[in-house]
Structures are given as C-alpha cells and as structure tokens.
Amino acid sequence: xxxxxxxxxxxxxxxxxxxASASDLPTAASPTPTCGxxxxxxxxxTKKDLKEARNAFARxxxxxxxxxxxxxxxxxDEAARLAPQNTxxxxxxxxxxxxxxxxxxxxxxxxxxxxxxxxxxAEFRAALELDPDNTYARERLAESSRDSTPDPRHxxxxxxxxxxxxxxxxxxxxxxxxxxxxDLRGLYNEIARVYxxxxxxxxxxxxxxxxxxxxxxxxxxxxxxxxAVGKTMWTTLGPKQFLVAADNPxxxxxxxxxxxxxxxxxxxxxxxxxxxxxxALRTLLDLKTITQGQSLETIEIRATAPxxxxxxxxxxxxxxxxxxxxxxxxxxxxDHQLMRNIGLHIPDTFNLYNIPSSAIAALVAxxxxxxxxQLINQLISSxxxxxxxxxxxxxxxxxxxxxxxxxxxxxxxTFGGGLTFMGLSLDQLAANLSVNESxxxxxxxxxxxAGQGTDxxxxxxxxxxxxxxxxxxxxxxxxxxQVLGNNSYTAPFPSxxxxxxxxxxxxxxxxxxxxxxxxxxxxxxxxLTGDSANGVPVIANREFSGSINLAEGEPAVVAGQVSVSDxxxxxxxxxxxxxxxxxxxxxxxxxxxxxxxxxIIVTPHIVASSIHNTPEIxxxxx
Numbered sequence: 001x002x003x004x005x006x007x008x009x010x011x012x013x014x015x016x017x018x019x020a021s022a023s024d025l026p027t028a029a030s031p032t033p034t035c036g037x038x039x040x041x042x043x044x045x046t047k048k049d050l051k052e053a054r055n056a057f058a059r060x061x062x063x064x065x066x067x068x069x070x071x072x073x074x075x076x077d078e079a080a081r082l083a084p085q086n087t088x089x090x091x092x093x094x095x096x097x098x099x100x101x102x103x104x105x106x107x108x109x110x111x112x113x114x115x116x117x118x119x120x121x122a123e124f125r126a127a128l129e130l131d132p133d134n135t136y137a138r139e140r141l142a143e144s145s146r147d148s149t150p151d152p153r154h155x156x157x158x159x160x161x162x163x164x165x166x167x168x169x170x171x172x173x174x175x176x177x178x179x180x181x182x183d184l185r186g187l188y189n190e191i192a193r194v195y196x197x198x199x200x201x202x203x204x205x206x207x208x209x210x211x212x213x214x215x216x217x218x219x220x221x222x223x224x225x226x227x228a229v230g231k232t233m234w235t236t237l238g239p240k241q242f243l244v245a246a247d248n249p250x251x252x253x254x255x256x257x258x259x260x261x262x263x264x265x266x267x268x269x270x271x272x273x274x275x276x277x278x279x280a281l282r283t284l285l286d287l288k289t290i291t292q293g294q295s296l297e298t299i300e301i302r303a304t305a306p307x308x309x310x311x312x313x314x315x316x317x318x319x320x321x322x323x324x325x326x327x328x329x330x331x332x333x334x335d336h337q338l339m340r341n342i343g344l345h346i347p348d349t350f351n352l353y354n355i356p357s358s359a360i361a362a363l364v365a366x367x368x369x370x371x372x373x374q375l376i377n378q379l380i381s382s383x384x385x386x387x388x389x390x391x392x393x394x395x396x397x398x399x400x401x402x403x404x405x406x407x408x409x410x411x412x413x414t415f416g417g418g419l420t421f422m423g424l425s426l427d428q429l430a431a432n433l434s435v436n437e438s439x440x441x442x443x444x445x446x447x448x449x450a451g452q453g454t455d456x457x458x459x460x461x462x463x464x465x466x467x468x469x470x471x472x473x474x475x476x477x478x479x480x481x482q483v484l485g486n487n488s489y490t491a492p493f494p495s496x497x498x499x500x501x502x503x504x505x506x507x508x509x510x511x512x513x514x515x516x517x518x519x520x521x522x523x524x525x526x527x528l529t530g531d532s533a534n535g536v537p538v539i540a541n542r543e544f545s546g547s548i549n550l551a552e553g554e555p556a557v558v559a560g561q562v563s564v565s566d567x568x569x570x571x572x573x574x575x576x577x578x579x580x581x582x583x584x585x586x587x588x589x590x591x592x593x594x595x596x597x598x599x600i601i602v603t604p605h606i607v608a609s610s611i612h613n614t615p616e617i618x619x620x621x622x
Contacts, residue, residue: 013153027390045083053082057089064096072096073130074465101127105553114145120144125261129596135447135603136326136553151228167257170239171195171219178222180212184230188244189213191226195219200237202245202255206230215243260302263311266318273453277318284309322452325517326511328555328603331525332396336595341438343430343588345572351425432588444503453510454615461502464528466536470494499539501526509604516605520547521558555603564597 038297044055057315060075076093084515108123124141126135134386172195180187187200187210192199197219210229217225223234233247235255245251274292277300282290289302301311414423450456505526509517523544531538579586 024479045085053079053086053089056082059094059474060092060096064092069096069100073100085465097130099285101131101134101137101369102553104130105134108137108140108144112140117144117202122512127548131526136607137330139326139339139605139607153302157597167238169219169242171197172316175216175218176222177215178217180214182209184208184210184232184590187226187230187456191219191222192242195222196240198241200241200243202243202251204246204248204251205232205244206246219482227426256304258302259305259308260300261311262300263315265297265299266315267322281311281314284314287311309343310617322454324449324451324509325511325519326576326605326607327448327450327456327509327519328506328605329444329446329505329507329523330521330601331442331446332504332597332599332601333440333444333525334595334597335438335439335440336593337436338566338591338593340591341432341434341588343570343572344431344586345571345588346586347429405516421533446503446505448505448507450509453508455506458505459500459502461500461526462609463498463536464501464539465496465498468495469496482484499526501528501539507602511606515606518547518549518550519602521545523559523600544600548602548603550604552606555601558602559598559600561598563594565594569591 056075056079060072060079063072063075065070073093073096076089076096079089080086080093091228104123104127107128111117111120112122121141124144125139127137128141131137143413168484174195176194178190178194180190184206188201191197203235207443208230212229214222214225225245227233232244233251233255234242234244235257237243243255245255265274265277268277278290278292281287281299281301283363285303285307285308287301287303291300292298301308302312358484444460446458446460448458502525504522504526506522508520511517512518521544525542527540529538529540542561544561546558548558550556567590569590570587570588
C-alpha cells in the first residue's frame, strides 16, 4: 500500500466505523433501506446470509493481501450487501474502493504526462465508475478528452525586449596570447593596441607591477582577467575607447552606465499583487529606482544593462500561466446523545394537617350543592365553629375543592380524635423506566478551484438574524396614549445584525517547484447551541487557521475535535443509594451522555500546471 493509501485507510477507518448513511454511498438509495443495500440499518439478515457474508469477507481479505484489489472489492461488496448492518464489511469495502479510485487516477495522471490521452481517459472512466461523485476524476477526464494538449516542454518564454541607446565597444575579433611583465597601465595599453582600441585611465587607477601570461584570449576575456589581476574596472567611452579605474563602490556609482527601460507587468488580479511584484524585484535585484509607469500595467526601471537583462528574464518567467489547484474539503460531524432514567420513586415527603372533627362532620353533611360561603355560615350558626375559625375552615374547604392541588388528591391517613384529629398526606409511589437516544451525522463536501497565490472563499450555511435593540416609548404623553389606545401605533423597525452560520472556508494554495502544494487554510464552523444569554442566542464557534504542505492528491486531517460529557444523577431516600445493586431499583437513576466529533479533511489536486523548472538568472559581466 502506498503512503497515500495508508493515509486514506487511516482516515476512513475512523469515519466509516459508524453505520454509513445513504448519502455517503456512491449510488442513490431508496428512502427506506432494505436488505441488499450496503449501509441499510433497518433490516435483519438471515443466518444463511450472515454465513455467506463472512465467507465473502474472508475471501476478500486473502485477495487484498495478495494485492488483487479488483477481486477483493467484489467480495467485500457482496459481504456488505448480504449484511448491511455490519460496519466492518462496509468499512473494508469502502477502503478498497478508495484505493482503486486512487490507483486509477494516478495511472491516468501518468498517461497524461506522457501525452497518452486515450489510455488516461480509460483510467479516469474506471475511477468514475467506482466513485461517480469524484469531481477531480471528472475534471481530468475532460482534459484527457481534448483533441490537442499543448506540451509544456515546448513552451518558449516571451521574447526579451532589446536594450537600446547603450554605446558598444568595437574591438578586433582576434585571439591573442600575452606574455607581459610590468606596470598595470602598460598592460591595458598593450591590450588596447592588440585589439585596435584606445585606453584612458582614471585618477583612481592603481599603480602596481603585474605578470600577465595567458594564451588565446578574446577582448572580453582579456579585460576580465586584467581586472581580476589589477583589481580594476572598465567602462566604454566610445566604439574605440574605454576608461579604466579602481574597482570600488564609489567608481561603480560614478561610472556604471545606467539605462531606463519599461517592462509590462505579469498578469495580476489586484493592485496589491502588482505592488508585491514591484517589491519582489526591488528586493531580489537590489534596485534603487523602480516605479510604475503612466499605465498601471507597466513598470519603469533604471539600472545597468546586466541588471535590466536579469529583470527581463525574471518577468518573463513570472508571466507564465499560473497553476490552478482543486481543493476537496470534507467536514465530518457526529453527535450522539443518550438519556436514561431507571429506578423507583419511594414516598419521601409527608404533610401533617389538623382537621377538627366537628368541621368535617358539618362539611360532609352540607356538601349537597351549596357554595363555600353558605357552608361556612351554616357551621358558624350551628355552633360547630366560632367566627375566629372561619378563615381556617375556608382554607380547608378550598383544599377539598382544589382538584389535583388538593391535599386530599393524594393518599391521606388520619389519626386522633376531637380537637386532636390529624391528617397525614403521603407522597405517591412511582416507577421510572425510560431511555432516549439520538444520533446525528452530517457531511459537508466542498470543492474549490483557486489559482496560484489567490484566496478562495466559500460560505456554506445561513445568515441568522439577531435583534440588537428595539424601540418603545418611555414617556407617556396624551398623544402617545391616544395612538396606543386606538391601536394605531407602529413601532420602528428594530436593529438587527446577521451572523453567518455554517461552514466558512478561506484557502490560498501555492504550487512549489517540486510539485507539492503549500496551502494556507482558514476554516470556521459556527452553529446555534440552543442556549441564550439575556435573550441573545449563544453561537458555538470552531476555527482553524494554519499552513500545511501536501503532495498532489494527498489527503490530510487539518483539524479534529472530540468532546465527551457524562452526567449521572441519583434521587431517593438517603442510604438506599449507597447499597450496590439495590440502588439500581430503589432510587431514581438519571444518566446523560453526549459525544461530539468534528474532523476536517483537505485533499489538493493540481488541475492546471506550468513549467516548474525555470532557467537560472545570472547578472552577466561585460
């Protein structure tokens, strides 16, 4: 297995260990999964199907170890079809499928590099048969189906602009040998005589004795060797005349001939990018004078001829077509919630009441259709209670007629007699046996295509409105009271801000010379939590920002997060909850579990490239 295959296997083993949904499969599934559909969860396979599925899975493992991936895929597919609920069969099938798709794409890319378009198209079609939703394979199939594809090895650089206005020296083209011993000035005079020129000397010309023994030299080589021996420089004064001076920075500033040349800027997408090109030239070639011309598409440079020639070559290389990268971004999010309530609620609350027997007897005799006040008046007139106890009796009668909130709606035990007649209200006995479990799986699959060094942004989601302020009158005048009274008041529109929910992606790819992709990526996942603070909803925010280097077609997990929370609560009579075994039935046990997983996978594909290797640029001497 290649390094990319190993990485893909590691990634998919985490994601595909859960039951796959219908949206994760290459082919569309019916709304109600049935047996025979890989990934179906609402079917019960027979024992015969399970046995055949295990045998097919075992044969697939042997074929995979022997690197027969096509046959292994068919065996794993058969096992997943017979036992759709077995995640091991489905995971093995998808892993082999991913390896086959990757191998077909790699072979197709190699055929394209060799300009074998027919063979490349066949490989990309095979990859699409296994994975119809593979955007990269579809893009490459379209490229391989074109009639003619330009060979980047035969693309030539734009012609370099010719330098004009510089005085050129015109020496003889003879090759001469020198055997000279003497003063440095005499050496230059000898060179000038041999090649039919006239030598002039600056005041800074050093005076020293030299030995110059060389054979078969042209004029340019002789002047270069003489300058190295005497530490001197020279410049042209005319077609037959040159000036010699000491080689130091001051003389270079004073004597080097400076030319002005206008260059067209390479293709750029923004003024800031044009500024970056100018700054790069200034830094790389140590340019003192470089400005943008009258048109924003040109630059003017004042420098020596060798520097201008280097600028021309460098700008010609930057004018090549920029590579383009296709980014396949997948965001996996899993949410699992479990709440379980098991136990027995034993009465643990007791209410004690004082119930006068005479009031109860009079009440029972007078309940026949009379209201509360009539009952109280009859009790007072009969001498059952006095005027001072009427309020207590009113509360008692209200409890009797209170329905579910009455003390008599629950079991009531009485004891005592006469004025000490008491009532004891008991709590209810209840058994709890409930479980609530939910799974949520979401996949965001985004494909972006961006040019070299260009930011590509994408927002996938919704804009959620949040009210910041509202208007209400705080000063009540007759006019305001009038409009409020006749319902003709119209409140101004409140202040509302919008928050982007969902997935925000910002990517900036750069294709390196060795074919790798340097990717600066910013990801943001925002969602509502369901909670609020002072009426303002709380937003969950997950962000990632960083840079990564990836090979072409290499997937990488650039961000991942796992959140696990467990809550266990026990409610009951003290002491019973501490007895092992008994605490599972005699007290109320409430358990809550919540698991959240987030994983972001990015795979870059170079869909349009240019020449990576460019010729070296040298500041040539005279």
